[in-house]
Amino acid sequence: MKTIRIGAGAGFAGDRIEPAVELVEQGELDFLCFECLAERTIALAQLARQRDPAAGYDPRLERRMRAVLGPAMARGVRIVSNMGAANPLAAMEAALAVAREQGLTGIRMAAVLGDDVLASIAGQDLPLLDRAGSLLDLKPISANAYLGAFPIAQALAEGAQVIFTGRVCDPALFLGPMIHAFGWAEDDWTRLAGGTAIGHLLECAGQLTGGYFADPGYNDVPGLARLGFPLAEVNEDGTAMLTKVAGTGGRLSLANAREQAMYEILDPARYLQADVVADFTTLNLAEAGPDRIAVSGATGHPRPESLKVSVGYRDGFIGEGQISYAGPGAVARGQLALDIVAERVAMQRLAVDDIRYDLIGVNAVNATGRAPEPAEVRARVAARCADRATAAEIGAEVEALYLNGPSGGGGVTTTLREVVAVASILVPRGAVAPSIVHGVS
Incomplete structure (x- = not known):
């Protein structure tokens, strides 16, 4: 054969x-x-x-x-x-x-x-x-x-x-x-x-x-x-x-x-x-x-x-900001940072379609439970928005925590990206x- x-x-x-x-x-x-x-x-x-x-x-x-x-x-x-x-x-x-x-x-x-x-x-x-x-x-x-x-x-x-x-x-x-x-x-x-x-x-x-x-x-x-x-x-x-x-x-x-x-x-x-x-x-x-x-x-x-057809389309923007806290009370300070940003988003009436507030290593993946108290934590805020300018404000609010939020924050990163999503349709062969x-x- x-x-x-x-x-x-x-x-x-x-x-x-x-x-x-x-x-x-x-x-x-x-x-x-x-x-x-x-x-x-x-x-x-x-x-x-x-x-x-x-x-x-x-x-x-x-x-x-x-x-x-x-x-x-x-x-x-x-x-x-x-x-x-x-x-x-x-x-x-x-x-x-x-x-x-x-x-x-x-x-x-x-x-x-x-x-x-x-x-x-x-x-x-x-x-x-x-x-x-x-x-x-x-x-x-x-x-x-x-x-x-x-x-x-x-x-x-x-x-x-x-x-x-x-x-x-x-x-x-x-x-x-x-x-x-x-x-x-x-x-x-x-x-x-x-x-x-x-x-x-x-x-x-x-x-x-x-x-x-x-x-x-x-x-x-x-x-x-x-x-x-x-x-x-x-x-x-x-x-x-x-x-x-x-x-x-x-x-x-x-x-x-x-x-x-x-x-x-x-x-x-x-x-x-x-x-x-x-x-x-x-x-x-x-x-x-x-x-x-x-x-x-x-x-x-x-x-x-x-035949299946994969359709790519523009679906808004995602703005994101992250900041780290370490040492005693890291989780509490990280949570306070998220609470501050959430209040700021509401105060400014930012038009977000969806938003997440995560403590990476604590509840970012397993949102129903909490891990043991870690020595360090990274606070993350990410939002989907219809326009680029609004999405950019999410990272800006996290960066502002350097001097306006809990003590000891560092290592801020911000990203802004356009969302390219995918949907599927059928067409005749x-x-x-x-x-x-x-x-x-």
Whole structure:
């Protein structure tokens, strides 16, 4: 039975780069996939593209390419990534520039386009999926449909060695190479579901090999500073063996895999993807040795007729101020500081939509209880406001505590940021038209 090896080079935009290099150099890979695009990331990337038409892709793209492109091309490893974010074409051009800078000529790259549907949905009264209301209630800055794996497979079939996408379903980054390598049909629901399960297990990289699982004394995971990212030995029938490079840190266990299998799954019986509706209730995960997990049993159903669209929109501003108190009575002084700011907000009739007063380390997370009296505490005030000027006043009031509040305050920080929120809608599959652009170094 034909088998390919696929590695997970990143699980989010800020992920480490060294484990990806390790996978390329020691993992005997056929494909390396970088999953770097969270729901809100692409909206922020659209803002960057509005400021600079050549921007809007992952800011660490060049660093990653400088680290892995040469070793990958030398070993015949093909790269697939959603680092294109809001501008896959510019991402490809940036990667081509890195290739030329490194003397790597003749590298064939591709950009998968078509996920940006902002212009086509403008003004439509489309209902929101995650709350009441419609698209008309928002001020969209981005709208990106979740594309499937077949455009990636097509780009590979057309000779691309490095592929950049925008918004695609996360497992599709891994499923695309499987479709290309094994020739799976668009209606082969069982194999597509199996590939989707494998991609879903790999997509968060170090989360699968114990990074997010570690809890000292309960779930001890060795070598986290040298955490190895996972790879999958994928079979033509849609089954796989998960493992990692020998000698790397972390642990690939059955418990880790089970946690990741249920990660961000609304309904395990109906995991909706652009290519298939996967049923994970039949999924079988089994330990096959140290750092080896066998994956099989996923079943699938025909793909949805609609595609999910992630809509980014402006949603006001958040102003924040923090100040620290230490020594005897730190909690009481911190609480007095919060009380002062609360009274000042009321006195000035500041128009806040929502506001929080927290003592970090006491009640900021566990608001129903109090921790034992700490030797230090950090008071935090954060408010959501409709306009920038009002939000800025929150930090100013906290800073004023230096001379106008309880004794011993210090280390004030203030921040002001625009809120870019995300909502979801559905559009007909036929309204989205993926396309591919190729380039050569």
